[in-house]
Amino acid sequence: MSQAEHFDTVILGSGQGGKLLAWHLARSGQKVAVVERRWVGGSCPAVACLPSKNELWSARIAHLARNAAHFGTVTGPVKTDMTKVRARKQDMIDREIAFHLNTYKKSGAELIMGSGRFVAAKTIEVTLNHGGTRRVTGREMVINVGSHAAIPSIPGLGTVRALTHIEALELDYLPAHLIVLGGGYVGIEMAQAYRRFGSRVTIIEPGPPAHGQGGSRRRRRNVSHLDR
Incomplete structure (x- = not known):
C-alpha cells in the first residue's frame, strides 16, 4: 500500500469547474492535486464542446462551397475528406492539451492522470495510467466527475x-x-x-x-x- 500524500485540496476530475478552482487555489498558495482519468481539461476541449464546433465549422464550409453558386461563385463538385476534417479537429485538441498542461505547471497545481476512488474519509487511491498507484488525502475534497453519454436499452444495439x-x-x-x-x-x-x-x-x-x-x-x- 502506497504512503498517503497530503494536500490542502484534492479535486477528482479536471472538468471546467475543477481545473479553474485548482489553478486559482494553487496560485493562492495552496498545495493542490487534481486526479483525472482520461481527458486533460475535461470533456469540453477533448470530446464535446470545442471538437464538435470544430467539425460543425468544417461542415459549414462544405455547405457554403456546395451552395456557392447562390452567391455568384461557380465551383466544381464538392467532396469531403473526413481524414482532413478529423486531423484539423485533432490539431485543435492537441493545442488545448498543451495549453492545459502548461497552465497546470505555471499555477503549481499537480495533475495526476489515473482512475481515483475513495478508500477512506478524504482519501483517494489513484490507479495511475502509466502503472502503479498513489494515495492522496486532502483537507478539502472536491468531486468534479462530469457525465457521460447514456446508451438506451434497445435490443440488438x-x-x-x-x-x-x-x-x-x-x-x-x-x-x-x-x-x-x-x-x-x-x-x-x-x-x-x-x-x-x-x-x-x-x-x-x-x-x-x-x-x-x-x-x-x-x-x-x-x-x-x-x-x-
Missing part, C-alpha cells in the same frame, strides 16, 4: 457497435447512412454536420405524439432536406 458523440467525432470516413437516436441538441448537431458532409441522415426521436394522438411512439425523420 450493442451488437452493431453504436457510436456516442465521442466515437462520431473520431470518424475518418463518411458514413453512407447515419442514424441518430435522439433529437436533442447534440443529435441535431451531428445530424446536420454529417448531412452537410454528404451522408444520408435519419433522426429517430422519442418525442411527444403528433396531431394530438394518444400514446407514445418514436418519430422518425429523414433530414435530407436540411441545409446542405
Whole structure:
C-alpha cells in the first residue's frame, strides 16, 4: 500500500469547474492535486464542446462551397475528406492539451492522470495510467466527475457497435447512412454536420405524439432536406 500524500485540496476530475478552482487555489498558495482519468481539461476541449464546433465549422464550409453558386461563385463538385476534417479537429485538441498542461505547471497545481476512488474519509487511491498507484488525502475534497453519454436499452444495439458523440467525432470516413437516436441538441448537431458532409441522415426521436394522438411512439425523420 502506497504512503498517503497530503494536500490542502484534492479535486477528482479536471472538468471546467475543477481545473479553474485548482489553478486559482494553487496560485493562492495552496498545495493542490487534481486526479483525472482520461481527458486533460475535461470533456469540453477533448470530446464535446470545442471538437464538435470544430467539425460543425468544417461542415459549414462544405455547405457554403456546395451552395456557392447562390452567391455568384461557380465551383466544381464538392467532396469531403473526413481524414482532413478529423486531423484539423485533432490539431485543435492537441493545442488545448498543451495549453492545459502548461497552465497546470505555471499555477503549481499537480495533475495526476489515473482512475481515483475513495478508500477512506478524504482519501483517494489513484490507479495511475502509466502503472502503479498513489494515495492522496486532502483537507478539502472536491468531486468534479462530469457525465457521460447514456446508451438506451434497445435490443440488438450493442451488437452493431453504436457510436456516442465521442466515437462520431473520431470518424475518418463518411458514413453512407447515419442514424441518430435522439433529437436533442447534440443529435441535431451531428445530424446536420454529417448531412452537410454528404451522408444520408435519419433522426429517430422519442418525442411527444403528433396531431394530438394518444400514446407514445418514436418519430422518425429523414433530414435530407436540411441545409446542405
